[in-house]
Amino acid sequence: MNDVNSSNVKDQNVLSFMKSLVQEKYGDDSELEFLDQEADRLYELFGNNLVQYFEPMLTVEQRTQFAELDKGRTNREDQEPLLAFLLQSIPDLETQILQVLVNFKNQYLTAQPNQNTSN
C-alpha cells in the first residue's frame, strides 16, 4: 500500500511547518519544486511517525471505540468527535504531539542531506 502518495487533503499548518523546516535546512533560495516535494515527503513521514507513536497508547477497547466512532461519522470532514475522543483517551496528547514535532524537527535538521528522517 502506498502511504507516501496519499491523495488526502493536507493540513496546511503542518505543511507550512514542513516547508519552513526545508527552508531552514537548505536555505531560503531552495527551488520551489524541491521545496514542495521535500515538504510533502516530510508531511507523510511525520504522519506515519504520529500513527506509529500514538497507536500503542490506545487500549484494544479504545481502538474499537475509535474505529466505531470513525465508521459512524456521517460527515467525513468533521473530525471533532474523533479528536475529542483522542484527547480524552491519551493523557497530555497535545504536549506529546508537540514533542514528536520538536523531535522530528531536530532529527531532520541534524541529519545529513541524503539521510531519511524516520523513527
Added chain:
Amino acid sequence: MSISGFNARLINAEISNLMRTQIEQENSLMHIETNLEFQKRNKGNILTNYNILLAQSKEPNVPENIKKSINAKVSKIRLSLVEINNQIFSLEKDLTDAKKTMQEISNVKTSRKNLLSCLAGKIVAKERSQNSLQVNKEMGRTKG
C-alpha cells in the same frame, strides 16, 4: 521544550498493532502470490504432459495394452488438474481477501494519520500565535 529522554522513548516505542498487522499482511500477500505463481506454473507443466499423453493415446499404431496404461495416466493427470485448479481458485480467493485487508488497514492508517496531522496543525498554529504574541510583547517593551 525539554526533550531529554524523549528520543529513547520514541525509539523504544513498541511498533503499533496497526503497523505490525500491515507488515504481517504484506508478508502473507507475498507468500500467497509466490504460491499462486508456483501452482500456475505447475498446472502448465501438468497440462503439457496431459496433452502429450492424450495425443499418444489417440495414435492408431499404439498397441492396446500401452494405450490402456496411457489412459490410466491421463485419468490420474485429470484428477491432478482438478485438484490444482481448486488450489488456484482457493489461492486467488485468499489473494483477493488479503488485498482487501491491506486496503482496509491502509484506510484506517490514513484516517488516523489525517486526524493526528489535523491535531498537530492546530498545535502548530497555536504555537505560532503564542510566539508572535511574545514577539509583539517584546517589541512593545523595546519601544516603551
